[in-house]
Amino acid sequence: MTQSLTIARPDDWHLHLRDGAMLQAVLPETARHFGRAIIMPNLVPPVVTGAQATAYRERILSALPKGMQFDPLMVLYLTEQTDPDDVAAAHASGLVKAVKLYPAGATTNSASGVQDFDKVRPTLEKMAEIGLPLCVHGEVTDSDIDIFDREAVFIDRVLDPIRRTTPGLKVVMEHITTSNGVEYVKANAKDLGATITTHHLIINRNHILVGGIKPHYYCLPVAKRESHRLALRAAATSGDARFFLGTDSAPHTDPNKESGCGCAGCFTATNTMALLAHVFDEENALEKLEGFASQNGPAFYGLPVNSETLTLRKSETATVFPEKISSDDGPVTVFDPGFPVFWNVT
Numbered sequence: 001m002t003q004s005l006t007i008a009r010p011d012d013w014h015l016h017l018r019d020g021a022m023l024q025a026v027l028p029e030t031a032r033h034f035g036r037a038i039i040m041p042n043l044v045p046p047v048v049t050g051a052q053a054t055a056y057r058e059r060i061l062s063a064l065p066k067g068m069q070f071d072p073l074m075v076l077y078l079t080e081q082t083d084p085d086d087v088a089a090a091h092a093s094g095l096v097k098a099v100k101l102y103p104a105g106a107t108t109n110s111a112s113g114v115q116d117f118d119k120v121r122p123t124l125e126k127m128a129e130i131g132l133p134l135c136v137h138g139e140v141t142d143s144d145i146d147i148f149d150r151e152a153v154f155i156d157r158v159l160d161p162i163r164r165t166t167p168g169l170k171v172v173m174e175h176i177t178t179s180n181g182v183e184y185v186k187a188n189a190k191d192l193g194a195t196i197t198t199h200h201l202i203i204n205r206n207h208i209l210v211g212g213i214k215p216h217y218y219c220l221p222v223a224k225r226e227s228h229r230l231a232l233r234a235a236a237t238s239g240d241a242r243f244f245l246g247t248d249s250a251p252h253t254d255p256n257k258e259s260g261c262g263c264a265g266c267f268t269a270t271n272t273m274a275l276l277a278h279v280f281d282e283e284n285a286l287e288k289l290e291g292f293a294s295q296n297g298p299a300f301y302g303l304p305v306n307s308e309t310l311t312l313r314k315s316e317t318a319t320v321f322p323e324k325i326s327s328d329d330g331p332v333t334v335f336d337p338g339f340p341v342f343w344n345v346t
């Protein structure tokens with residue numbers, strides 16, 4: 001029996017596109033299905049100023065294959081040197097849709113991130129005033145904190161104090177991985193949203209470590225125990241508009257993943273929508289997929305829902321996804337859910 005589902009064209013509220021050859025290779029994978037994406041600024045060097053965001057946006061648009069429609073929503077990387085007036089000008093021109101907070105050392109290319117939160121206070125206050133959201137990589141990086149506790153400790157030590165001292169600041173907790181994250185969002189009705197990735201709805205920490213280490217399941221924040229995955233599934237499929245899709249699709253070449261010190265990141269751009277249909281179907285919540293992938297994000301960011309549509313179809317034979325995509329930098333492995341998927345985008 002064939003089943004189909006048509007939803008408004010989705011958006012990805014957290015995406016890594018990189019630059020150069022990698023950008024060229026991965027951009028069509030997202031633009032094929034998604035109308036817009038919040039583009040992460042953790043390039044080397046990072047996208048810090050409005051001028052750098054303008055130049056990066058132009059590089060993205062010139063890498064877009066002819067005939068594809070895609071609107072990259074630019075983000076500035078918050079540093080202790082960020083100029084609040086540059087941020088405000090980049091927002092006023094319509095170029096920049098968010099500012100990203102990486103605690104220094106939290107993840108890939110986060111060396112320029114924030115160490116002393118007092119130094120970014122003027123920027124956060126300006127953002128609250130103009131209604132520009134702060135996207136937060138919510139992990140503390142102190143060496144005495146266990147990596148599986150980084151998110152919960154961040155909420156208590158960093159996020160809650162920032163929100164209390166900067167009333168009116170809109171915050172997106174990016175790629176939440178714990179029930180603590182879900183509960184914090186639910187308990188704080190105002191000015192707070194959270195993105196959830198596709199892979200954190202599918203894998204827990206056993207998938208990374210049992211039966212041999214699986215480098216393509218390693219990402220940051222690292223997947224947690226099963227009870228947390230179930231809390232994320234419940235949140236994503238609940239219909240609560242504060243939760244929306246941010247894939248955190250993060251391409252690294254196979255040699256950089258399959259290494260003695262492998263990079264963090266799961267590449268899910270290619271099969272995310274099919275995997276989400278599978279997950280929402282499993283949870284008997286297919287009617288909630290459009291909210292999660294296409295409606296809740298635009299509502300949070302104050303943007304219209306896309307007018308185009310996307311149709312997903314479930315068939316009797318399992319969908320075959322490419323195992324890898326190739327780039328001039330090397331091959332990139334596509335996230336393998338580890339089970340057959342019968343949904344696909346038509």
Ligand code: DOR
Binds near residue numbers: 221264
């Ligand atoms: O797994 C991740 N990969 N998490 C991040 O926060 C960064 C990303 C990347 O840029 O590779």
Ligand code: ZN
Binds near residue numbers: 014016040248250
């Ligand atoms: Zn990310």
